[in-house]
Amino acid sequence: MRVFNEDKTQELYYYAAEGGRLLPDKLLVAHHPKVHGAPEIGHYVTTATYPNGGKDIKWVVDIPEVEAKEAWDEYEDIQVYIPYTAEEKAKQNRLKYESRVEQLIREKYSLNAELAILRQRDKKPQEFADYDYYAENCKSQAKFELGMF
Secondary structure (H helix, E strand, O other): OOEEOOOOOOEOOOOOHHHEEEEEEEEEEEEEOOEOOEOOEEEEEEEEEOOOOOEEEEEEEEEOOEOOEOOEEEEEEEEEEEEOOHHHHHHHHHHHHHHHHHHHHHOOOOHHHHHHHHHOOOOOHHHHHHHHHHHHHHHHHHHHHOOOO
16 A cells, blocks of 8 residues: 655655554545446348348447446545654653553562552651662663663
C-alpha cells in the first residue's frame, strides 16, 4: 500500500515510523463521467430466399447498445503519514520513562512489597530510605537509557 504525506501531494518511500503514525485514507484515481445510454443500432439481412416468397432474415448489429451509467469516482486505498506533534512526542517519552522506571523498580521490589514499605515509612525509616534511594537510582538510569539527561 502506498504512503503519502499529510496533504496527499507526495508519495513517501522513506519515513520515520517512530516519528509519526499511519492512517488509512483514499486517493482519487479518476473521475468517470456520466454515460448516456443508447439503444443498439442494426439492420436485417436476408440470409435465404425461398421459391414460395419466404425469406430467412438475420439481425446484424452495427453499433452495440450502450448501458447508461451515473458519474462515479475511482479511489485507491492508501495510508497517510501524520508526524507526531511536540506534545504527542513529550507524552510518549513520559510514558516510556514511567514504564521503564516501574520495570527497574520491579526487578527488586514487587508491587506488594513497595506498597508495604510506603505504608510503613514512618515505622521503618531505614527500609524506606533504602527503597527511596533505589527508586531514585532507577529514575536516573531510565533517563540515561532514554537520552533524557
